[in-house]
Amino acid sequence: MAKYITEINKNGNIAVDDTILVKDIPATAGSKMLENFVPLFSAEAVERVLAAGYTLSGKTAVGEFGLDLYGETGINDICAAASLVKEGSVKAALNVDLNGAPRRAAALEGVTFVKPTYGTVSRYGIIAAACSGEQIGVTAKNAATAAEVLAVIAGYDEKDGTSLKDANNIDYNSEAPAKGMKIALVRELYAAADAAVKAKIDAAAATYKAAGAEIEEISLQNLAEINTAWTILMSAETTNNLSRFDGVKYGYRTEKYKNIDELYVGSRTEAFGFLTKATIIYGSDVLSKGRYEDCYDKALRIRRKAVEALTELFAKYDALLMPAFSKAEYEFYPVENAFSKVYEESIFTAPASITGMPAVVSSGVQLVGDYFCDGKLIALAKALEKEEA
């Protein structure tokens, strides 16, 4: 399967995933719904890499709207950016981390992905799905390269109402030594992974110990609650954001309609994939009258509790060590199971998604840190990569 949905320049050094807008270049977000959509402007992150002298290679394939794990669009699509980085055909890739997909891809392909602190990289120009958690990050062969590109795209942007003024004060090129750091290994997530993933976590823990860091096993008891809450928030926001794709203004329009309702229903039924539809149905349900308080509102409360709980942990620890994915290799699942598979797997990525805290995947493991500690995580990833090399 092709890694690029649209190629821009064979000699370009930055790949951009297809949920990020580049002016005049088609942007599909991996969906038939947007197969003929050409944006009028570029994402802020794209403008910044271009201004820094990088060139774009093309738009890489993504699961539909960044929701997909595997199954529907297949392994090649999901890992398109990570495998281009791995084979060395681009220096780095910009990817939207909506529900952990680029983190999983990096873990599977053995490359590095940095999901920065929410609000530090402008979301202006993302085909949005879950606004409260999605974030543009950087995939690269190693943490140092990811940091180089991240430093270019990060920073305050007035066009994004959630952009943080403090975004300008992060040192991405930190060389903080692992010596003396305290790293917490999350017991439940370690236990949920397969043997090959466990081995990678063990290796990372051994490296840190050897470098003089302290490793402590901890328990994160409300993980299931956090994952459910994140799934509710993500699905609800996705439902709302995708409702603009109705066949009226741009994108796919059914040929079979006699009135506006048939135009809506026909266009959306024909163009959206299974997982997107399942997400929309779930997201509509949790926002509906009579369900809102017990679902969406409760999820917001759990998000606040999760932020408190993790903030408390980070008073004691420098980072959390955990898998990004339960398996070291992709397994194919039938599409009908996609929604529940995504839900199962997002337990590894939900803590950083729901809180907006930074996460770095490197050497097959995931590190999660406190707000604005992106630099520290990058330094910790460098320590692992040095060991590998």
Added chain:
Amino acid sequence: MKYELVIGLETHVELSTDSKLFCSCGGHAAANEPNDCVCPACSGMPGMLPVTNKHAIELAVKAGLMLNCKINQYTTFDKKSYYYPDLPAAYQITQWFNPVCVEGTVEVGERKIGIKQIHIEEDAGKLVHDDATNTSLVDYNRTSVPLIEIVSKPDFRSSDEVITYLKKLKSALQFAGISECEEGAMRCDVNISVRPEGTDKLGVRSEIKNMSSFAEIKDAIEFEKVRHVDAIERRTEMLVQETRRWDEVKRRTFPMRNKETAADYRYFPDPNLMPIIIDDEWLAEIKASMPATAEEKGQKYVAMGIASKEAAVLASDAKLCGMFDEVVAMGREPRSVASWILTECMSRMRYLGIETLNIAPQKLSRIIELVDAGEITRAAGKKVLAAVFENDVDVDKYCDEQGFNAKVDEGAVLAAVKAAIAANPAAVADYKGGKEKALGAIFGACMRELKGNGDPAVVRELLTKELNK
């Protein structure tokens, strides 16, 4: 049995901001053609993020202060979802959970009407149905234009109270520069029920949607009252809680299709917009920028030498007092300005059947300046004013074209006097025979001869002198 009306109002007005609520497009006022004022944000393109227009928040707070509301210093925006082609993102950004103003009151006659809340929201676009091609076209000029919705408590007991309230609201909003309240731009949803006088339990409620003319609102309320009372007393129909629309041709309300009203809007907080914190400092700034009330304006005018009755009329209308303030600021004498606005402009407006004074203040100022300086006569000034109203003419150019010039030399006046005497022998004979009144006719002929120019006092003096020779 006697019945009592119970009415609550939801009033939408457009805020007078320079740009839309979440993007930098100019408001609909800046548009000439359909979809003139549209950008990727207000047309629902993916990738755009909303950025709140601070001025809209300030205007909404001003409205709240005027209606004695409590200002929520922590206020949020929420999304309301529904599918309709005039709503490009399929959601409207509004305030559902934490509206900017709550718990206010307005005095209507002797009674106090409660205000439940004021919230800010974006408007939707407009659908245009083209029967010729059997297609529907969308115009997004209005999408995301900022509105406030002022929600009253069900405190009105008559249609008169409703109209008094709306008039008061309109003039107050115009006064404070919160909304222009242009013709038809104030839209109301009227919630109405009846109950036996002296009882507390609310009757079955119907909601009449989207009314803008005050006269139509009054008629619709009266119609509904009769319909409700008939249903209760004579069992003409079974009342159900429903949304209805007023048919201006058939002069009655009709139920709207259930489908349009039974939606679940799935409100939730907009994650793209941070809560807005109106801190004490900002609130104080907004309070300090509140304009004078009508009463305060009236007192100021009286102090400027305007008679109290005239001052009150000027102060009661935002357009009139705006014109007055501007023309006076241009250096014209206040009493003269008041007289030109209240006499000449208003009679012109009545003649043309227009409700708002919308000529350029510079032009009125120039006319008054010319008349007060004796450059043209008041009669000529009135003619120029009429031409400004009708064709927006340039004052000086028009005076030149028409030959208006009060400073005519005595020789020309004398020539006109002689010509008028020669042309009206009968009137001259009458006058000489002792009929003083006949002088008017000769004087009129004289002024016609002068095309309205010349100082009337001089003309009269020369005329009598000539006749009495």
